[in-house]
Amino acid sequence: MQLTKETVIAKANAACKDTLMETLNIEIVDYGHDFLVARMPVNSKVYQPDGILHGGATVALAESVGSFASHVFIDTEKFFVRGIEITANHLKSVKDGYVYARATFLHKGKTTQLLDIKVTDDANNLISVCKLTTISLPKKQ
Structure with a gap:
């Protein structure tokens, strides 16, 4: 089944209810055949004590x-x-x-995946560079 951009975005955002993503106001805003983009507002909810974006909030995004x-x-x-x-x-x-986080795959294996995630601001300045390793595990039957 071919997923449409709108379907992927709607399903992803619906899954955020009652989670950390909802708390931080993270929303999925774009999707393509090899990428996904989310955004998060920068405000007092995600500040460190001196009034700038907390690195932990960036990593959560x-x-x-x-x-x-x-x-x-x-x-x-x-x-x-x-x-x-x-x-x-x-x-x-x-x-x-x-801030916007764009995830693209460096490796898309059957078991492990490696993603490159670039975090940018409204002016497209590079804020953070992240690498995430995920694992796909079989569901119990």
Whole structure:
């Protein structure tokens, strides 16, 4: 079954209810055959004490979009996805607006997946570079 952009985005955002993604106002905003994009508002909910975007919130955004990307591209009737490692390099601060995380695959294996996640601001400045490894495990029958 071919998934439409609108269907993927709607299903992903519906799955965010009562989760960390809802708490941080993370929403999936774009999808293509090899990528997924989410955004998160930068405000006091995600600040560190000195009034800029907290690195942990950035990592939560990155892991959310990367895990969703792995989830979208596997057979969820047979497998479930878990993140097993994430790294992040924070390059620039953000005080307001939105940050966008674009997840693309570096490796899409049957068991493990490696995603490159670039986090940018409203002006497309690179804020963080993250790498996420996910694992697809079979559901018990």
